[in-house]
Amino acid sequence: xxxxxxxxxxxxxxxxxxxxxxxxxxxxxxxxxxxxxxxxxxxxxxxxxxxxxxxxxxxxxxxxxxxxxxxxxxxxxxxxxxxxxxxxxxxxxxxxxxxxxxxxxxxxxxxxxxxxxxxxxxxxxxxxxxxxxxxxxxxxxxxxxxxxxxxxxxxxxxxxxxxxxxxxxxxxxxxxxxxxxxxxxxxxxxxxxxxxxxxxxxxxxxxxxxxxxxxxxxxxxxxxxxxxxxxxxxxxxxxxxxxxxxxxxxxxxxxxxxxxxxxxxxxxxxxxxxxxxxxxxxxxxxxxxxxxxxxxxxxxxxxxxxxxxxxxxxxxxxxxxxxxxxxxxxxxxxxxxxxxxxxxxxxxxxxxxxxxxxxxxxxxxxxxxxxxxxxxxxxxxxxxxxxxxxxxxxxxxxxxxxxxxxxxxxxxxxxxxxxxxxxxxxxxxxxxxxxxxxxxxx
Amino acid sequence: xxxxxxxxxxxxxxxxxxxxxxxxxxxxxxxxxxxxxxxxxxxxxxxxxxxxxxxxxxxxxxxxxxxxxxxxxxxxxxxxxxxxxxxxxxxxxxxxxxxxxxxxxxxxxxxxxxxxxxxxxxxxxxxxxxxxxxxxxxxxxxxxxxxxxxxxxxxxxxxxxxxxxxxxxxxxxxxxxxxxxxxxxxxxxxxxxxxxxxxxxxxxxxxxxxxxxxxxxxxxxxxxxxxxxxxxxxxxxxxxxxxxxxxxxxxxxxxxxxxxxxxxxxxxxxxxxxxxxxxxxxxxxxxxxxxxxxxxxxxxxxxxxxxxxxxxxxxxxxxxxxx
Numbered sequence: 001x002x003x004x005x006x007x008x009x010x011x012x013x014x015x016x017x018x019x020x021x022x023x024x025x026x027x028x029x030x031x032x033x034x035x036x037x038x039x040x041x042x043x044x045x046x047x048x049x050x051x052x053x054x055x056x057x058x059x060x061x062x063x064x065x066x067x068x069x070x071x072x073x074x075x076x077x078x079x080x081x082x083x084x085x086x087x088x089x090x091x092x093x094x095x096x097x098x099x100x101x102x103x104x105x106x107x108x109x110x111x112x113x114x115x116x117x118x119x120x121x122x123x124x125x126x127x128x129x130x131x132x133x134x135x136x137x138x139x140x141x142x143x144x145x146x147x148x149x150x151x152x153x154x155x156x157x158x159x160x161x162x163x164x165x166x167x168x169x170x171x172x173x174x175x176x177x178x179x180x181x182x183x184x185x186x187x188x189x190x191x192x193x194x195x196x197x198x199x200x201x202x203x204x205x206x207x208x209x210x211x212x213x214x215x216x217x218x219x220x221x222x223x224x225x226x227x228x229x230x231x232x233x234x235x236x237x238x239x240x241x242x243x244x245x246x247x248x249x250x251x252x253x254x255x256x257x258x259x260x261x262x263x264x265x266x267x268x269x270x271x272x273x274x275x276x277x278x279x280x281x282x283x284x285x286x287x288x289x290x291x292x293x294x295x296x297x298x299x300x301x302x303x304x305x306x307x308x309x310x311x312x313x314x315x316x317x318x319x320x321x322x323x324x325x326x327x328x329x330x331x332x333x334x335x336x337x338x339x340x341x342x343x344x345x346x347x348x349x350x351x352x353x354x355x356x357x358x359x360x361x362x363x364x365x366x367x368x369x370x371x372x373x374x375x376x377x378x379x380x381x382x383x384x385x386x387x388x389x390x391x392x393x394x395x396x397x398x399x400x401x402x403x404x405x406x407x408x409x410x411x412x413x414x415x416x417x418x419x420x421x422x423x424x425x426x427x428x429x430x431x432x433x434x435x436x437x438x439x440x441x442x
Numbered sequence: 443x444x445x446x447x448x449x450x451x452x453x454x455x456x457x458x459x460x461x462x463x464x465x466x467x468x469x470x471x472x473x474x475x476x477x478x479x480x481x482x483x484x485x486x487x488x489x490x491x492x493x494x495x496x497x498x499x500x501x502x503x504x505x506x507x508x509x510x511x512x513x514x515x516x517x518x519x520x521x522x523x524x525x526x527x528x529x530x531x532x533x534x535x536x537x538x539x540x541x542x543x544x545x546x547x548x549x550x551x552x553x554x555x556x557x558x559x560x561x562x563x564x565x566x567x568x569x570x571x572x573x574x575x576x577x578x579x580x581x582x583x584x585x586x587x588x589x590x591x592x593x594x595x596x597x598x599x600x601x602x603x604x605x606x607x608x609x610x611x612x613x614x615x616x617x618x619x620x621x622x623x624x625x626x627x628x629x630x631x632x633x634x635x636x637x638x639x640x641x642x643x644x645x646x647x648x649x650x651x652x653x654x655x656x657x658x659x660x661x662x663x664x665x666x667x668x669x670x671x672x673x674x675x676x677x678x679x680x681x682x683x684x685x686x687x688x689x690x691x692x693x694x695x696x697x698x699x700x701x702x703x704x705x706x707x708x709x710x711x712x713x714x715x716x717x718x719x720x721x722x723x724x725x726x727x728x729x730x731x732x733x734x735x736x737x738x739x740x741x742x743x744x745x746x747x748x749x750x751x752x753x754x755x756x757x758x759x760x761x762x763x764x765x
Contacts, residue, residue: 203646203647204646204647204649205647205649205650207646207647208645208646208647208648208649208651209622209645209650209651210554210555210577211554211574211575211576211577211578211619211622212554212555212575212576212577213576214646216646280555280558280562281554281555281556281558281559282559322531322533325531325532325533325534325559326531326532327532327551327553327554327555327556327559327575328553328554328555328559329553329554329575330553
């Protein structure tokens with residue numbers, strides 16, 4: 001197994017990841033990892049480099065399964081000036097991700113077989129696996145169901161109208177029932193339109209003082225409550241996107257205790273920023289759901305610590321630089337996330353790295369069926385024969401976020417100048433070293 | 443010289459000393475306004491531009507009159523016919539205006555925070571907030587304070603009587619930039635502010651607001667009020683959905699003749715205008731001697747002259763020296 005085989009496909013260089021600590025679902029152990037032909041060839045305490053092998057130094061680093069983002073806006077097709085599959089997956093690779101779930105709110109939206117196939121084909125040369133999510137309703141208009149069975153046949157595992165919630169309880173009930181027979185997951189962007197109205201930030205002390213129309217926490221919470229009731233009623237399966245309030249987290253905690261098929265993700269900005277960031281009216285800090293008070297931030301962290309929350313998902317949402325020059329209430333919501341998520345989790349959460357990796361890699365992989373049990377090659381474990389989707393993390397390295405140095409086509413990170421701990425050194429996607437020493441290789 | 447801020451963005455940026463300074467400087471400009479030729483050379487050679495992205499005849503005329511009485515050159519930027527309509531961004535518009543050599547921009551915008559953002563973009567131009575969204579309208583609050591001080595005897599005596607004054611702000615506080623500025627202005631000068639409104643027209647949170655009390659009972663507040671400051675029901679901002687009907691609003695919160703009769707004899711009635719007669723104020727109440735609505739308008743010019751003087755008029759090239 002130590003010789004390059006010379007086979008043409010699947011190929012890729014032979015790699016030795018040397019000196020690190022392997023961390024996956026089975027625990028942590030000091031080991032070198034040999035990668036050949038796109039797969040993990042061996043995991044041993046000491047592996048001699050075969051002739052011609054690329055050596056990736058991992059001294060002091062953690063060798064983990066590649067990260068899996070459940071919530072990425074790649075913007076292609078339709079808004080290629082803000083992000084493309086190529087630039088978005090390059091940012092993903094630099095962030096340690098080897099798979100991203102691409103949200104369907106593109107233009108056109110991913111609500112048809114043609115649209116899904118198009119993104120799948122565009123993703124063939126990407127530097128991370130792109131798992132295409134489909135829309136729940138045609139045009140994401142919340143009026144009638146998209147052809148979910150047909151899209152499931154193309155490999156779509158997650159459906160969402162993200163950017164908007166499905167407003168009609170009756171339609172959501174039908175969607176949950178229909179999805180049950182397809183083995184797919186519905187993911188809800190919880191935002192009741194009649195409560196959110198034109199709210200541009202969290203409704204509370206800061207919105208009142210700044211005179212910015214707010215959206216109340218209840219706009220999120222009523223839809224979480226409704227969908228838990230619908231999940232119970234339909235014996236359905238629901239995933240809650242980017243939960244942000246203490247009450248939402250508590251409802252999920254209780255639904256899980258009850259045994260309902262409910263999962264939840266939170267975004268890094270909801271555990272690392274508060275509504276106070278909007279004080280300067282800078283649209284960089286406009287996001288849906290909005291930044292919340294510190295008490296909600298604490299509840300999100302607690303939900304991550306106690307297992308209520310299943311995944312950290314970026315909600316990576318690129319926007320053109322000129323949108324930052326719009327008035328706060330007219331600017332599009334959303335912020336970049338792929339290159340800062342891991343470091344924010346390491347820096348802001350008081351969790352062991354193994355738990356952070358569970359939230360960023362194998363739990364989201366399993367949630368959406370990208371793991372080996374679901375037939376995929378993401379989320380580990382790192383054992384011989386497994387597809388080589390790996391990241392190497394230096395958990396103690398510190399770095400400063402520089403928007404102009406990000407690989408994304410957009411620059412809208414709210415963390416400019418922030419000093420973070422935890423850096424991705426190398427990323428291996430299907431055996432290819434797409435990131436070496438924090439540099440994208442293509 | 444006091445620590446007067448570089449820009450006038452929010453009443454919260456002004457402390458009692460700065461407010462007092464504005465009021466005292468305004469005294470001299472009120473005097474100028476009474477002259478046969480009400481013009482001074484203070485801002486000769488300076489250029490100010492009004493950028494009104496939201497219609498407002500009254501405030502724009504007041505600012506432009508103030509600037510002209512100080513001999514400034516005044517450019518009026520009409521957002522409706524501007525390059526913004528052609529797709530130019532707000533930031534590019536502002537940077538163009540600054541490049542032309544404008545000393546000060548007076549901005550009105552329907553979105554909260556626009557003057558604050560513009561202040562971050564400019565290098566030397568002085569930004570004056572003429573009303574942004576629901577956020578702030580500082581010169582309105584300053585002219586209200588000036589008008590009350592004048593009615594209380596003017597000068598230092600009137601100023602001293604602001605302390606402990608009981609002010610009721612009545613109406614659509616939720617959507618009101620005027621109310622947010624008034625609350626900061628009155629409380630900075632030691633007045634006690636009571637907000638009177640149906641719950642739907644109050645801000646969602648009053649956490650950190652320096653108000654003494656909140657009431658839903660105008661009849662209980664009026665006999666104890668020294669100043670009643672009414673706000674317009676802003677139906678164009680969707681206030682309509684916040685009360686069942688204007689009729690019901692007037693029944694609960696309108697200053698009718700019957701309600702005006704229970705006011706203390708020396709109580710003052712203010713309204714930032716434009717007034718909607720028969721809704722927040724009865725027509726005959728608006729004509730009472732206690733109603734200072736036209737004084738507010740005329741004092742507005744002097745207050746804006748004072749603000750321009752303090753921001754731009756310090757020395758022959760005050761604005762340029764701020765770099």
